[in-house]
Amino acid sequence: MKKLFIVRHAKSSWKDLSRGDHDRVLNSRGKRDAPLMAELLTNKYPEPEFWVSSSAARAKETANYFLKAYGRESTDLIIDRSLYHASVSSLISVVHRIDEQTGSAIVFGHNPGLTDLVDRLCYFAAGHMPTCAIAVVESDAEFWANFEDGNCSLRQFLYPKNNLPQLYG
Numbered sequence: 754m755k756k757l758f759i760v761r762h763a764k765s766s767w768k769d770l771s772r773g774d775h776d777r778v779l780n781s782r783g784k785r786d787a788p789l790m791a792e793l794l795t796n797k798y799p800e801p802e803f804w805v806s807s808s809a810a811r812a813k814e815t816a817n818y819f820l821k822a823y824g825r826e827s828t829d830l831i832i833d834r835s836l837y838h839a840s841v842s843s844l845i846s847v848v849h850r851i852d853e854q855t856g857s858a859i860v861f862g863h864n865p866g867l868t869d870l871v872d873r874l875c876y877f878a879a880g881h882m883p884t885c886a887i888a889v890v891e892s893d894a895e896f897w898a899n900f901e902d903g904n905c906s907l908r909q910f911l912y913p914k915n916n917l918p919q920l921y922g
Contacts, residue, residue, distance in 0.1 A: 755892050756908075757848065757874075757900070758794070758801055758859040760819065761867050763787040763885040765811040775837065779814050785920070786885045786913040787815050791822035793916055794887060797909070803851055804829055806861035807836035815885065816861040836862045841869035851897040858897075874905040886912035 763783030772778075779787065800823045806816040816830050835843055844866050851858050860867075864882055871877055871888045882888065889909040892900055914921045 754856070755894055755897060755900070756798075756801075756857040757890040757892075757905075758798070758857070759867055759871060759882075759888040759890060760815065760859060760861045761864060761882045761884055761886045762807070762809070762812040762815040762861060763790075763818075765884075775808070776810050778810050783811070783815070783884065786917065787818035788822065789917055789920070790885045790887060790911065790913060791819040793911060794819065795822045798889070799857070800825070801857045801859040803831075803855045803858035805831040805833050805836065805847065805858070807839070807863060808832050808834040809837050809863065812836070812861045812863065816859075819859065819861075836860070838863050839866045841866055841873055844870045845873070845900065848900050849898045853896050853898075855897070871907065871910075873902055874900060875907040876903040877907045883912045883914065886910065 763779050763786050765777045765783055766780035806812045817827055820827055820830060839862060868882045874890055888907060890905045891908050892905040894900055894904060
């Protein structure tokens, strides 16, 4: 059984217009939601074995909150520029390259690619992955290269407005 955690970056800021899209950082809501969603994941699932993120500042910043929640170092995070606004086929290619000895992985990235990935792997019409959403995907596939259309199950779909009632009541 392989488990894939698909995480969309937390809410980012458009305030500083001097920053390009790639360099946008989290806003106050993103900085509030990311550690809480990370804590929620640590309470539900063991630590992922493989960590990879888009090179965008907001994705790396989100990933670092999750790393901290699991007691991991930022050096444990692989930065993959191909994840920045990746298409679903590019995302599947990244999944297929995960070492076969790895049982679980976590990927941090962007929409629309992440929503499309969940929809394609699980035949699930998520519609839209909100910021800081986590899709927990499982497959009986023996190899990551066998993660294909519809052979995965969506075990959980977590997102701040649904899973943080203390903030979004």
